[in-house]
Amino acid sequence: xxxxxxxxxxxxxxxxxxxxxxxxxxxxxxxxxxxxxxxxxxxxxxxxxxxxxxxxxxxxxxx
Amino acid sequence: xxxxxxxxxxxxxxxxxxxxxxxxxxxxxxxxxxxxxxxxxxxxxxxxxxxxxxxxxxxxxxxxxxxxxxxxxxxxxxxxxxxxxxxxxxxxxxxxxxxxxxxxxxxxxxxxxxxxxxxxxxxxxxxxxxxxxxxxxxxxxxxxxxxxxxxxxxxxxxxxxxxxxxxxxxxxxxxxxxxxxxxxxxxxxxxxxxxxxxxxxxxxxxxxxxxxxxxxxxxxxxxxxxxxxxxxxxxxxxxxxxxxxxxxxxxxxxxxxxxxxxxxxxxxxxxxxxxxxxxxxxxxxxxxxxxxxxxxxxxxxxxxxxxxxxxxxxxxxxxxxxxxxxxxxxxxxxxxxxxxxxxxxxxxxxxxxxxxxxxxxxxxxxxxxxxxxxxxxxxxxxxxxxxxxxxxxxxxxxxxxxxx
Numbered sequence: 001x002x003x004x005x006x007x008x009x010x011x012x013x014x015x016x017x018x019x020x021x022x023x024x025x026x027x028x029x030x031x032x033x034x035x036x037x038x039x040x041x042x043x044x045x046x047x048x049x050x051x052x053x054x055x056x057x058x059x060x061x062x063x
Numbered sequence: 064x065x066x067x068x069x070x071x072x073x074x075x076x077x078x079x080x081x082x083x084x085x086x087x088x089x090x091x092x093x094x095x096x097x098x099x100x101x102x103x104x105x106x107x108x109x110x111x112x113x114x115x116x117x118x119x120x121x122x123x124x125x126x127x128x129x130x131x132x133x134x135x136x137x138x139x140x141x142x143x144x145x146x147x148x149x150x151x152x153x154x155x156x157x158x159x160x161x162x163x164x165x166x167x168x169x170x171x172x173x174x175x176x177x178x179x180x181x182x183x184x185x186x187x188x189x190x191x192x193x194x195x196x197x198x199x200x201x202x203x204x205x206x207x208x209x210x211x212x213x214x215x216x217x218x219x220x221x222x223x224x225x226x227x228x229x230x231x232x233x234x235x236x237x238x239x240x241x242x243x244x245x246x247x248x249x250x251x252x253x254x255x256x257x258x259x260x261x262x263x264x265x266x267x268x269x270x271x272x273x274x275x276x277x278x279x280x281x282x283x284x285x286x287x288x289x290x291x292x293x294x295x296x297x298x299x300x301x302x303x304x305x306x307x308x309x310x311x312x313x314x315x316x317x318x319x320x321x322x323x324x325x326x327x328x329x330x331x332x333x334x335x336x337x338x339x340x341x342x343x344x345x346x347x348x349x350x351x352x353x354x355x356x357x358x359x360x361x362x363x364x365x366x367x368x369x370x371x372x373x374x375x376x377x378x379x380x381x382x383x384x385x386x387x388x389x390x391x392x393x394x395x396x397x398x399x400x401x402x403x404x405x406x407x408x409x410x411x412x413x414x415x416x417x418x419x420x421x422x423x424x425x426x427x428x429x430x431x432x433x434x435x436x437x438x439x440x441x442x443x444x445x446x447x448x449x450x451x452x453x454x455x456x457x458x459x460x461x462x463x464x465x466x467x
Contacts, residue, residue, distance in 0.1 A: 011396065013389055014440040015359065018447065026441040048087075051129040052080065053362055055108060055389065061129055 002038050002062040003047060009058035016050035016059060023047055066168040066334070066373060067092035070156050072146045072311075073172030074098025076106065076126065076358065077339025080365030081170045083128050086136050088373055095164055096138050097156070099145035100194055103133065108358055110198035111223035112391055116230055117202060121195055146173070149315040151332055168372045171312075171323055171337040172365060175305035175356065180215060182276055188283040189299040192220050201300060209233055209297035213286045215274055217244030219390050220302030222257065226392040229264050236267040236294050238286070243270060248388070249399060252409045253423060253435055256416055257397075264393055305356065307341045322354040328379035329368040336368035348383040348451065349402050349432070357388040385450045387443075395419055398440055400447035401433030408456065412463040413442060422446070424463075426456035 003023060012032050016024035022043055025033045039047060044061075051059040069085060071078045074096050082094050098104070105124040113119035128136060141158065148157040149169075156164040177191035190201045205212075205228065212228050214221045217239035225237045237244070243254030244261065261268050275287040277299055286294045307322040317331050318324040322343035329336045329344060337344075339361040343354040355364075363384055371379040387400040407425040414421030414437075422442045425433030431454045434446035449459060 011391070012440050013396075013398070014444040015387075017441065018444045026444070028441055030438065030440065048129050052083070052366070053359065055358060057106070057127050059129075 001041060001044055001047065003034055003036070004060045004062055005032060005034055006058045006060070007032075009056040011056055011058075013055050015053040015055065019050035019053050020046035024050060066090070068166050069094045069168040069170065069372070070164050070166040071096045071170040071172060072156060073170075073174055073308075073339070073341070074100065074102075074104045074140070074142060075172050075174045075339060075361065076104065077174070077341075077361035077365035077368075078170060078172035079104035079126050080362050081172060081336075081338060081369040082136055082138055083130060084366040084369035085373065087130060088370065090373060092167075094136075094138050095141060095166075097141045097144065097146055097158065097164070099143070100196070101143040102195055103140070103142070105195060106358075107193070110195060111192060111220055112227055114195075115192075115198055115202055115205075115224065115227050121199065124195065146311045149312055149317070151316050151335070154334065167334065169335045170365075170368055170372065171331065171335065171341060172339050172361075172368075173308035173311070173341050175307045175340040177220075177301070177305050178303050180274060180277065180299075180301045180303065183283070183299070183301075186277060186279050186283045187281055188279070188297065189277060189301065191301050192224065193305070201298070204298040205231060205233065207297070211236060211294065211296045212298045212300060213238060213283075213294055213296040214300050214302065215286075216302040216304070217241075217257075217261075217268075217270075218302050218304065219245070219248070219388075221300070222261070222392055223390060224300050224302065225261060225266050226264065229266060230393070234265075234267070236269060236286075236296070237261055238269045238272060238274060238288065240271065240273045244268070245390075246405070248403065249397075249435060250403050250405060250407055250409060250425065256419075256437075257392075260392065260395060260419065305340065307354070309341060324352075327381040327383070328371045328374075329364060329382050330371055330379065334372070336372045338364040338368035342368075344382060346383050347381050348385065348453070351402065353386070353402070355386045357386055359387045360384070385447050387447060389440075396438050396440065397435070398443045399433060399435045400443055401425060401431075401450050403433045403435075407432065410460065412460070414439065424456075424459055426459070429456050430454070431456055431459040 014026040183189040278285040323337040325344040436443035
C-alpha cells in the first residue's frame, strides 16, 4: 500500500491525522507531513478512513 | 433476517458513504440509491467556494471512493426521482414516479432543504444554495457583474458566499437577524470576531436586522430591512437555515421531530437507519439529542449507519462523535470541534484573536465541550481528542499552563 497526497488539493484540515496518526501529521506550520509513504497492511483500514474523512479528497491509496 | 436488498434514499454524501461502507463490509446484495437530483453524489462544500467562484469546474465536486471507481460499488441508481412514501410494515419505498422498491434494509439520507425567504418566489435573482444547480444559477448571476449582492443570513452558507463574492470584487451586504454572524455555531464572542473579519474585507455587515421584503419588477432590485434601510441589489442569496427532508415519511409510523428520530446506534426502526442532516439521535458523549448538518458528520454517520444495518441484533455500536466542521472564508480556515452553547465559558488559549490565528476553548458544566481554531488545524484535532475523553474544564486549562 502506497499513500499518495495531492498537495494541490490538501488544505491541512488534519482529519487524516486523527484517523491515522501513525501515517499523517499536520504540524504547527500548517503543513501535512506523511510519516510513512508505504505503511504496513495493518494500517490499511485507518488509512482508508483517513482518505474518506479528507474534505478535499486529497488522499489516494495505491495498491 | 438476512439483509439482501438495501435501499438508500438520498444520493447524498451520507447516502454515498453508507453505500461505500456496505460494500466495504462485504455486502453483495443489491444496493439501490434514490436521488431527487439528476446528478450522481457530489460534494457540496465547493459550491459556496471554488465552484461558485469559478476557479474549479463543477465536475471537480464529484465524490470519489477509495475503493476504486464509483462503478466498482455496483450501485443500482434511481436518479432524478424522489421517494414519495414509506411502508414500514411491507418494507417498501414508493417513488414519485410510481415505482415500488422492496427492501430488507433501508438507509434514510434525504438531507435537508434550504428555507426560502417568504414572498420572493415570483422574483428572479433570489437564490438559496444547496444543490449544484443552485450554485450554477448564482454563478450565472455573478457573471452579470452585479452592483451589489445581498446575502441574507450569516450562517456558514451566507458567510462563505459573502467571502467568495468579495473575492470576485463584488460589493456585498451581509444581513443577519442575530447580533453576530455564525452565532449558533460559534457563540456570541467568536461570532463577533467573524463580523470583524468580514468588515475588514469590505463587506457591508448589518446585524440585528431582518428583511421585510424584496422588491423588483421581474428580478430582485431592492431589499427592505426592518430598520427602514433600503438596499439596491441585483442578486439575493438566502442562507437562513434548512429543514430536514422528512415529508415522504409522513404516516410511515417513524418518529419525525426535527428530523428522523433514531436510537444511539442510528437505528430508526428495525431494518431502518438514518444518517446525515436528516437524522436526529442521542449522542451519548454529550448526553444530548442532536441533529448535525456538518459534512464530516454525514461522512461518519453514513458509514456508522451502514454498520448498524448489517450488525447482528444487539451488537450495533453507539454513534458518539465529537462534531467537527470547517469553513474557509477569505484566507482564514475556521474549524470547530464540539458542541457550543450561547452561555459557554470561552478562553483563548493559543495565538491572538487580532492576528486571526488562535485557538479558543469552550467550557460548560465543568467540562471542555468545544474548541475553535482559526488557521490552527492541528491544534483543533488535538483538542478534539480531549473533548472525546471528557476532559474537565479545569484540566483543559491546566494542560495549557503546563504547555506554557
